[in-house]
Amino acid sequence: MSEQDNVINLGQKRPIDQEKVNVAAAAMNNAEIPDHMLNQIVDDEFPVITDTVPLPSKGVFYRNKQATIKIKHLTAEDENILTSPDLIRNGKVLDVLLDNAIIDSSLTADDMLVGDRNAVLMYLRKEGYGDDYEVKINCPSCSEDFTTIVKISDIESKPLDSQPDGNGEFFIELPKSGWKVKFRLLNGKDENYLSQLSGKNKKGKKGVLYSNLLTERFLLQVMEVNGNRDKLQIKKAISNMPALDSLYLREHVAVVEPGLKLETNYTCNKCSHNFDGDIPITPKLFWPNAKI
Numbered sequence: 705m706s707e708q709d710n711v712i713n714l715g716q717k718r719p720i721d722q723e724k725v726n727v728a729a730a731a732m733n734n735a736e737i738p739d740h741m742l743n744q745i746v747d748d749e750f751p752v753i754t755d756t757v758p759l760p761s762k763g764v765f766y767r768n769k770q771a772t773i774k775i776k777h778l779t780a781e782d783e784n785i786l787t788s789p790d791l792i793r794n795g796k797v798l799d800v801l802l803d804n805a806i807i808d809s810s811l812t813a814d815d816m817l818v819g820d821r822n823a824v825l826m827y828l829r830k831e832g833y834g835d836d837y838e839v840k841i842n843c844p845s846c847s848e849d850f851t852t853i854v855k856i857s858d859i860e861s862k863p864l865d866s867q868p869d870g871n872g873e874f875f876i877e878l879p880k881s882g883w884k885v886k887f888r889l890l891n892g893k894d895e896n897y898l899s900q901l902s903g904k905n906k907k908g909k910k911g912v913l914y915s916n917l918l919t920e921r922f923l924l925q926v927m928e929v930n931g932n933r934d935k936l937q938i939k940k941a942i943s944n945m946p947a948l949d950s951l952y953l954r955e956h957v958a959v960v961e962p963g964l965k966l967e968t969n970y971t972c973n974k975c976s977h978n979f980d981g982d983i984p985i986t987p988k989l990f991w992p993n994a995k996i
């Protein structure tokens with residue numbers, strides 16, 4: 705498909721060229737035309753809608769510094785992915801969907817920062833299923849679940865807070881230990897790795913099971929402690945990091961990370977409690993009735 709063949713504006717209809725339809729129909733009935741040529745003829749006549757989505761990170765962390773990504777809107781074929789029970793069960797559905805939607809050859813879903821992935825997912829949801837997103841939220845006051853509607857078009861982009869160094873890393877001095885730490889932001893590949901670990905627990909003293917997801921996340925993020933870039937040394941430092949510093953580091957990562965402003969205000973419709981909480985990004989975004 706050539707560049708000018710892509711339909712960029714939503715709702716912009718191209719006039720049907722009967723000549724082309726006849727060519728396509730004749731080609732489909734001609735067994736001598738190889739499949740890849742047939743696909744090309746059909747693609748030319750029925751192009752998918754493509755679009756360019758701005759990335760909250762502005763591409764600062766990517767090799768070619770691209771600030772936008774080219775995607776295609778959801779199609780009937782994508783709905784097969786969205787209704788595949790296996791994919792939903794193993795949590796890979798959003799990942800597969802992103803992979804399928806991205807038609808940009810220079811950036812993959814794996815390489816994209818989490819905030820950029822969220823921006824593309826929200827965009828696909830809005831174009832595919834509309835602006836009203838029904839979310840199920842647990843009220844911190846009465847502990848009841850309630851549902852409410854979030855407008856996707858109200859979600860603002862959160863730009864990069866400060867510039868990283870030449871390695872794409874940020875510097876921070878931890879308040880309690882005084883350690884000088886350099887960290888990077890996580891991408892799709894890192895998140896997938898962490899979500900695979902999330903089901904596994906570690907056995908602690910006295911056989912108590914606990915999750916070491918927090919440590920694993922730091923291991924991916926922290927690239928340097930006090931000038932030391934050796935992974936084993938960093939691992940040791942992370943396990944000895946004071947709790948206050950751990951919290952400080954997590955909060956600092958959240959501040960610098962570009963993405964979407966997912967925090968919104970909710971009012972519980974059971975007890976009228978008013979509170980701030982995040983808009984969840986789960987497969988429910990595309991499949992509201994999923995039992996997840």
Ligand SMILES: [Zn+2]
Nearest residue numbers: 843846972975
């Ligand atoms: Zn409540």
